[in-house]
Amino acid sequence: MIDKILLGHNQFFGVNHLSAQGGNERAAYFSETGRIMDMIHFSYDLGVKAMMMSTHERALLISEELQKDAKLKNDYGVYLLVPYAAKYIRQANEKGLVNIVKDALAGTSLQDKLGMFWRGGVGLLRKDVSKLITAMVDFEVAPFAPLNLRAIFLHDVMTDLILGWDVPEVFAIYARHIEDKYGAIPAFCSKNMPRLVDALERVGIENPFIMASINKIGYQVNPSLEAFENCLRTKNVRLLAMSTLAAGFIKPQEAYDYLYSLPNVASTVVGVSKKNHAEETFGIINKHTEGANGKATKAGLTEAVGV
Amino acid sequence: MKVAVIGIGKMGMLHAGIMNGLQDVELCAISDNSKFLLGFAKSIKGIPGYDDYQKMLDKEKPDAAVLATPIFLHVPMATECVNRDIPFFLEKPLSLRSGEADALVQQVEQKNLTSMVGYMMRYVETFAKAKEIIDSGVLGKLITFNSSIYVAQLFKTGKGWRYSKAEAGGGVVMAQATHLIDLLKWYFGEVNSVSAHTKSFYSEEVEDFAHAHFEFSSGISGWLDSSWSVRHHRLLEVTININAENGNLSVSDDEVRFFLDKAAGDYPAGWTQFRIPELFKGVEIDLGGPQYTKQDVDFLNAVREGRTVGTDIKNAQYIQKLVDAIYDSAEQNGQPVRM
Structure with a gap:
């Protein structure tokens, strides 16, 4: 099951694609975890029972709160995004890529086994490559494993790097592992959706679940809005739409009228930091998805607005 | 068009991915001092890896090279590219001190070779x-x-x-x-x-x-x-x-x-x-x-057309x-x- 609306997480951690300054201000407001939980509860009461979560250091605090929360712990869905790229980019500046991998594997059985590869001279066997990738995934997912993980998304930095290097077998290794070990939907975030769908097809991943930016002005849509729309129309794909408001450039009504004119939109992630904004946005989306979403959401919305 | 990348760190990995992803461009070989990285890339992509970049330039004869190594290696590595008439993209900045690049800049200008330094802003x-x-x-x-x-x-x-x-x-x-x-x-x-x-x-x-x-x-x-x-x-x-x-x-x-x-x-x-x-x-x-x-x-088009770019080595x-x-x-x- 894929939730129709996911609460976004960027605003909690100071990510604002339109304005760095605005992002910093919101991060200051949400620096108290209580305020984040308040927004999660508020959205839950409006029928939004799932959120996107990166493996940001501060997401751990939210993860702990969710596990303690009597109301949320059983049925609140989490769509995890791994790895938290910004952290690795910082670390890569300091210690280099190889040391990042080494540190991630410290204490695992792979550490000794791969010893000879660090020193070089020996090619890696394919099954070792596979183990290396899955061990890196486990390292990232582990702290969040107790949550109700509905899907685990590979971060666009990784997805798109794999696309560029053209090694789609890595997607297959990832997908199999996410299904087998976590029972979650293997999913991918990308800035290059049409290209990704083709690459996944090549390794036998059908009807993939993909998070990508889509909005009527084509902001962060590659290679072009036309190619993206065409991909949605002609391929079997489940889209999790992000950047639907083009970083605040488009008004919600106009943005969602456009989004739901497209086929294969499975879900949308909404980054709200104000309650009135949340109500308005969820209301507009629910109107578009009512048929597919059933009555529960509508009832939940009415009730919450009534309160 | 064949492109070789020297230095598979954060930026080298990025440029290799972008260029390999472009139509009519192929990542033909990589060079790094980490044998682990070379082994990993070989296993996963079957791409030739060299711990000696000069050997790579000689053997693979790329149409262009990307240099994404620590700064102190920029000038000597770019010089080896110029010696072989290979156009190069170099991550910024150019060199430790400006004087260090005098001979290199002169050589590039004499040969009218396409160069770019990564001032991407x-x-x-x-x-x-x-x-x-x-x-x-x-x-x-x-x-x-x-x-x-x-x-x-x-x-x-x-x-x-x-x-x-x-x-x-x-x-x-x-x-x-x-x-x-x-x-x-x-x-x-x-x-x-x-x-x-x-x-x-x-x-x-x-x-x-x-x-x-x-x-x-x-x-x-x-x-x-x-x-x-x-x-x-x-x-x-x-x-x-x-x-x-x-x-x-x-x-x-x-x-x-x-x-x-x-x-x-x-x-x-x-x-x-x-x-x-x-x-x-x-x-x-x-x-x-x-x-x-x-x-x-822009860099690859400049190489194809044999022209210079605004962010060339002289600007750098x-x-x-x-x-x-x-x-x-x-x-x-x-x-x-x-x-």
């Missing part, structure tokens, strides 16, 4: 739009500017070559301010004199903060402030504010906005604003931001001369250094 839509507005002359005579480049990166002693004076040549000025210096040079032209102060707090060998004042030949003067140890800047953020005869202009990664006293050219009196969502144009493949793709495409050496001036001035407690 010019390919960010807002900064490119600002250039267009400045060049249009609607602002009138440019008078003063202030500018900053900040990121929250370093709050304890850093590890690795980026924080070593011998391998990086300096600190935040080399690693980050050079991006802003390139934009200032692109906007305002040649510099008459520089005075600067630097400060170290977290790093032992290199500066964490720098403040520099520039007098440009065109008449505009102003300052830049730079640090990698400023809190609340999750990403590298650049801001430039310009005061001019007919108004003022501010540009950042997010937007360009300007105010005109009197209507000029295509623009009305009062405020005009362009935000990144409306300036955005999709690219063939996006890894880490469309500016990197635009930059790499000029940036390096300004960096030298910043360090020299800072050592003399802010005494102006004439260019």
